[in-house]
Amino acid sequence: MAAGARSLERVSDALRSEALAMLYAINTTIQMGCNRVIMETDSIQNHPEKEIREESNQFPSPVRLIPSPKGLSGIEEFCARVANEKCFPILAVTFYCVFMFFFVLIRLSIHAYAQNVRVIIFDVRGGGQELRSMVNRRMTRHRAMALLVYMGVPVTPAPNPFNLPSPGHSYHIIRLIDPYQPQLQVDLLIRDTDLYLVAFRRSLDDNWGNWYRFSDQQVPSFIVALDLGFTSNYSRVPGSIPTVGGPEDMVFIFNTLARHEDRLRLVIPAVQRTLHIATVLRAVQNAAVVFCEVMRFIAVLLEMVRRLEAGEAASVLPGEMWDMITSWHVDCWFILDVRRRLALPAHHWESHVNEVDRQRFDQLINRVSVIIYIPELFTSDTRRMTRRQENEVRNIQDPGFPAADA
Incomplete structure (x- = not known):
């Protein structure tokens, strides 16, 4: 139980770190966008007809800019630059960061609910x-x-x-x-x-x-x-009723369910895949008997305990x-x-x-x-x-x- 709790704490810490990193990215992107807009707006107002080529690799192509009105706040100038089709890349990155931030928040909420189980x-x-x-x-x-x-x-x-x-x-x-x-x-x-x-x-x-x-x-x-x-x-077809109980059956349930996802990723013939699905069906039916029916009926519990203590092989109930x-x-x-x-x-x-x-x-x-x-x-x-x-x-x-x- 302690190991499981530590695992949940590690996942929770990782998600919190991811959320903080995303929030920092949003803040940095908006700050860079606003600063860039202000700098370019001042340059345009002094040279309204000048064609400016960016020195950075972010916007290598020349773009003719329309000067913005004076006295605008940083955010307003940022929006004005978007209207000039100059800052769409910055806007796209900002929206992406906002989307990812809320995505991480949703994951945190889901993880919190899962911890309640x-x-x-x-x-x-x-x-x-x-x-x-x-x-x-x-x-x-x-x-x-x-x-x-x-x-x-x-x-x-x-x-x-x-x-x-x-x-x-x-x-x-x-x-x-x-x-x-x-x-x-x-x-x-x-x-x-x-x-x-x-x-x-x-x-x-x-x-x-x-x-x-x-x-x-x-x-x-x-x-x-x-x-x-x-x-x-449960299958009640003669010959298909699951055999259950005993130490080997417990290990069979564990190994089959633990390896199911890995088997699905393998490229195997259809016949082998069908046999694997049948094996998984038997494993989950046995698990239902061992872990669910024992809660519903005292007779089933006593029978499963007896088979485990006697070391019996799995058999039909x-x-x-x-x-x-x-x-x-x-x-x-x-x-x-x-x-x-x-x-x-x-x-x-x-x-x-x-x-x-x-x-x-x-x-x-x-x-x-x-x-x-x-x-x-x-x-x-x-x-x-x-x-x-x-x-x-x-x-x-x-x-x-x-x-x-x-």
Whole structure:
């Protein structure tokens, strides 16, 4: 975490230096332009019909100049010289410097927003204990940001009107590291409101590459991402279901995502490129299981920890786990619908549902670790979120991640 913070500070310092240098260039250019205008205007007024040839290489061609009225300020004389078509190069340079200055300011703003995204470090060779610790730290942060905790299960946070740079979703980053490859890092961008993996990027020798996103996922406005060319949906075609879990799979995810940008730059046959894209698809699907589904289901977390601690090879998840994963949204809808229909203390609700619903509810509430926020089932909460003029909106500050286990 300290290394990541130092890297951000270096980038921020570089951008500030760039902005100051650009501001100095603007000031110098305008000063030179104004001084040159004043000198040439005085010369023209004394010799109105004289053709002046510049001694410098900046304006080598002769230009007939029209004298400017006396008593003008430096800026006015500068504008008069522009009208005489003498100072267009200076004006062009000035406009270019102004444009670049504001461009750097925008980059500084974007960098400031990006710094607000919380980062948690994960060692891909850390084993089951590392995975369990990461999930516990993320869950602590998630509970602090949750809209509510229903029967012990947190609901994902609602879109926050105070989020920057624009109202809406918040995000966090899981930064993958490999102690055997310290020059490489991989960032996984996770959306807090539904715990979806939406994009990734890699760093080589502290130089961050492009973000790559799923075709069906949007990234925050301060990130520019390239389309991966496929969606975030899991493949359920027989023979295409991803094999996941185990120490080797962690390294596979890291290496594949870390080398994706380099592979795209190579001129390789179409067949090899197709195989590479299929490999990347498998890697991001495995990453979604290992880093997203473990937050949603305790059973998936325990299975991933078991496979890591046992040193197992990657294999297909049991069918019932895939059923849980693919029906998470539907199951959360059912749970929240029961909550909406039965606004009663927990010890009274069983007498108000039928036997089938009660059995299903017990199964679902015990197997999910997080409930997704569904606006349609939070009428009163949604209304409060939109009534900012009455000061009933909570500005949920990101608490960050707790310290790692000792």
